[in-house]
Amino acid sequence: MTDKIDQALTELSTTLKPFMPVKQAQTLIKNLTHSEESEAFADIILNLAGRIKTMPQVYETDGQGKNALAQLHYFVGSYDAYIVEKDTSDKQMQAFGWASFGYGFEAGYISVDELLELAELDLFFTPCPVDQLIREG
Numbered sequence: 562m563t564d565k566i567d568q569a570l571t572e573l574s575t576t577l578k579p580f581m582p583v584k585q586a587q588t589l590i591k592n593l594t595h596s597e598e599s600e601a602f603a604d605i606i607l608n609l610a611g612r613i614k615t616m617p618q619v620y621e622t623d624g625q626g627k628n629a630l631a632q633l634h635y636f637v638g639s640y641d642a643y644i645v646e647k648d649t650s651d652k653q654m655q656a657f658g659w660a661s662f663g664y665g666f667e668a669g670y671i672s673v674d675e676l677l678e679l680a681e682l683d684l685f686f687t688p689c690p691v692d693q694l695i696r697e698g
């Protein structure tokens with residue numbers, strides 16, 4: 562294994578763990594350790610970890626409204642959640658963002674634990690302003 566793959570495995574078990582469904586993380590671990598594409602998966606994981614580490618904390622984008630940058634995307638069926646800020650205190654794990662069940666977007670706080678139970682983290686999402694996501698809806 563390379564240093565990059567070792568680093569990606571570490572980031573999966575630390576930085577990404579609170580933001581990624583367990584089964585999705587298990588699949589990535591398998592792909593990191595038993596795939597010809599392990600370097601590509603390591604790049605994806607390291608990119609996500611970097612984004613999560615630098616993601617704004619709750620209230621840091623206050624006043625930006627739809628101009629705030631969506632950092633993460635979760636999806637299942639017609640449900641999409643775009644995370645703008647994280648709130649990772651010891652007492653709770655929530656995020657602020659925009660969500661849609663296919664009938665328009667609403668802003669609000671989202672329980673990350675509940676999100677991980679029903680949705681998958683989009684590994685290929687590129688951060689962009691929320692208003693762009695709403696327009697493309």
